[in-house]
Amino acid sequence: MNILSIDLGTYSVKFVEGRLERKALTTLTTKEVTISKKRESEDQPLREIHCQIIKDYLISSHFDG
Numbered sequence: 215m216n217i218l219s220i221d222l223g224t225y226s227v228k229f230v231e232g233r234l235e236r237k238a239l240t241t242l243t244t245k246e247v248t249i250s251k252k253r254e255s256e257d258q259p260l261r262e263i264h265c266q267i268i269k270d271y272l273i274s275s276h277f278d279g
Contacts, residue, residue: 216242218277220268224260225249227267231277245271 217239221228229245247267249260271277 216278222264223249227264227271229271229275231275243275247271 215233217232217234219230219232221230226246226248229243229247230241231243232239232241234240247270249263249267252263252267
C-alpha cells in the first residue's frame with residue numbers, strides 16, 4: 215500500500231508518495247505545485263486553491279493508496 219503525504223502551505227502544495235517496506239519508508243515520487251500557478255483571482259480563498267490542486271494531483275497521478 216502506498217502512502218501519500220500532503221503539505222499545504224501558503225506558497226505551495228507538496229506531495230510525497232512512498233511505500234512502507236519492512237521498517238523503512240521508501241520515497242517513490244515527489245511533486246511541488248506553487249499556488250500562484252493555480253490562482254485564478256486574488257479573491258479566491260486559499261482553501262479552494264488547495265482543494266483544486268489536490269484534486270488535480272489525484273486525478274493525474276492515479277494514486278492507488
